[in-house]
Amino acid sequence: MxxxxxxxxxxxxxxxxxxxxxxxxxxxxxxxxxxxxxxxxxxxxxxxxxxxxxxxxxxxxxxxxxxxxxxxxxxxxxxxxxxxxxxxxxxxxxAEGAQLEGSKAYSKAFMEANGIPTAAYARFDACEPALAYVREQGAPIVIKADGLAAGKGVVVAETLEDAEEAVRDCFEGAFGDAGKTVVIEECMTGPECSLLSFVSGGKSLPMAPAQDHKRAYDGDMGPNTGGMGVYSPVPIVTDDEMAAMVAIMEKAAAATAAEPFATDYRGTLYGGFMLTPEGPKIVEFNVRFGDPETQVVLPRLKTDLVDVMAAVAEGRPQDVSLEWSDTWAVCVVLASEGYPGSYEKGKVILGIEEAEDIPGVTVFHAGTRVNADGELVTAGGRVLNVVALGDSFEEARERAYEACDLINFEGKQLRNDIGKRALQGRSAWE
Structure with a gap:
């Protein structure tokens, strides 16, 4: 087709x-x-x-x-x-099913109605009541613009001053219509992990778990980004936690086929989890493949993706049987200098072919274009996703960074510690 x-x-x-x-x-x-x-x-x-x-x-x-x-x-x-x-x-x-990502208030109501574990929250349509609630709860606390804000509408406020500023930013139009309603949540603690599922007919077909690195700089420092690197599977997730996440995704999928939230959902449902001391809880749902999680999940999928997507789109989840590779996948993002702030475009990119000569390495383009001279140049904040497969976590990680060294463009920016924390075990989050 x-x-x-x-x-x-x-x-x-x-x-x-x-x-x-x-x-x-x-x-x-x-x-x-x-x-x-x-x-x-x-x-x-x-x-x-x-x-x-x-x-x-x-x-x-x-x-x-x-x-x-x-x-x-x-x-x-x-x-x-x-x-x-x-x-x-x-x-x-x-569009109705997409409200699970398009409106954080809708998503929280969905979770609350279906007994899906998540952070305690309140929603506000005016600034002063939201500020009063923040002062009552104290910090740390999480402030979220209700609508789509290109990944920039969430602030984890460590101080009361930061929380108040985030609330005012929303209601004063920093995120346009997305900030007209604000969701304020308790600040959960623990490592984060993503579990995506193919969802159709109320059935959840879970993919392989992945763990993203949101902060811009080494050591999880700096501002949040769209994601600077990711790996799959996730070694710190216990069997019990994995079973709990799978069960939560099954409950969410079933709810998309039952009133009052029935939407005939056909696509990907992304579960962003926090592995809290009380067990996995949902931080957020997204209604599409994660980025960059997709770049490490799909290379591990052995089943024909056309077969899977066609069956999901046509409402035939019973025809899907997912098979996964035992290999490890590590992705390192190469970004433009200044990202996630302002950055220049049009920098010539060299070395991709040499990087892909390394066994198991594939380079996915994020922000690139071909200019009038036929040169590949930068065209976004996140420029390239350098993905490496290996028989072990260490091998995949080494290959990814070896490939990154071979690719060059002016102002190349990357994190050098993708996966390093997970190699130290769960204690690295304590």
Missing amino acids: NILVLGSGGREHAIAWALAKSPRTDVLYVAPGNGGTADIAENVADLDVMDADAVLRFVVERKIGLVVIGPEAPLVAGVADGLRAAGVAVFGPN
């Missing part, structure tokens, strides 16, 4: 890479794509992925058999709804 992937980041390159390996894939399109997807698919740079009618016209014209929606914004905007209403097989939830 012909397949269309919507999106332009490292996640979409990894998805396209996995789909391209399938014998069921005929022509693969990525809209708008990036410098890496151009090597394995046909980029469609002028297609507005937020316009369901425009996407549908392209689907009809190119005889697309499956549409995979990568980012959250088109899902929240209802692009899947428009396509599905026209009979198109779509991997991605409808």
Whole structure:
């Protein structure tokens, strides 16, 4: 079949890479794509992925058999709804199901109604009551803009002053409409871990766990980012914790098929977990593949991804049986100088071919493009995802950093400690 992937980041390159390996894939399109997807698919740079009618016209014209929606914004905007209403097989939830990520207040109400363990919270639509609540609770405390804020609407406030500033930022328009409602949560403690599931027909088909590194600099210092590195599996997760996370994802999936939250959810449900002393609790749900978690999860998937996504999109979860590789995967993000703040674009990138000559190494593009001179250049904050597979955690990690050393562009920024803490065991979080 012909397949269309919507999106332009490292996640979409990894998805396209996995789909391209399938014998069921005929022509693969990525809209708008990036410098890496151009090597394995046909980029469609002028297609507005937020316009369901425009996407549908392209689907009809190119005889697309499956549409995979990568980012959250088109899902929240209802692009899947428009396509599905026209009979198109779509991997991605409808707009109502996407509220699990599109509205943190909706998500917390969903968890509360279904007995899903999460942080205690309160929601506010006005500044002064929110400030009064923060003063009553004290710090540390977590302030969240309710809507989509490009990953920047969450503040873990260590002081009361920081918490008050975060509340004011939301209500004074720092995040636009996303901050008109604010969710304030208790600050949970423990390591974080992600467990993604394929969800269809109320059934959860769990993927392999992964652990992201959100902070910009070594030692988990600096501002939060979209993710500076990740690995899978996660050695610090106990068998009991894994079983608890799987059970929570099953409960969440079942709730998407039952009133009052029934949404005919078909796609990925991302469970962001905190491994607290009381057991795993949900920090947040996302309604799409994580980035960069996808870049270490999909290389470990042995099952044909086209088979999986088609079955999920068509409501046939019973036809899916997932098989995983025993290999370890480590991803290190190469970012532009200044990220997650301001950064320059257009820096020439060299060394990717040499890096991919290392056994087990694949480089997924996140923020790249090809310029008028045919050169690959930087075009975003997170530029490349350097992924390495190995028979052990140490081997995968060594290969990833060996590959990173071979890739160069002006201002290259990376963390040098991805996975280092986990190698020390659970005690490194205590």
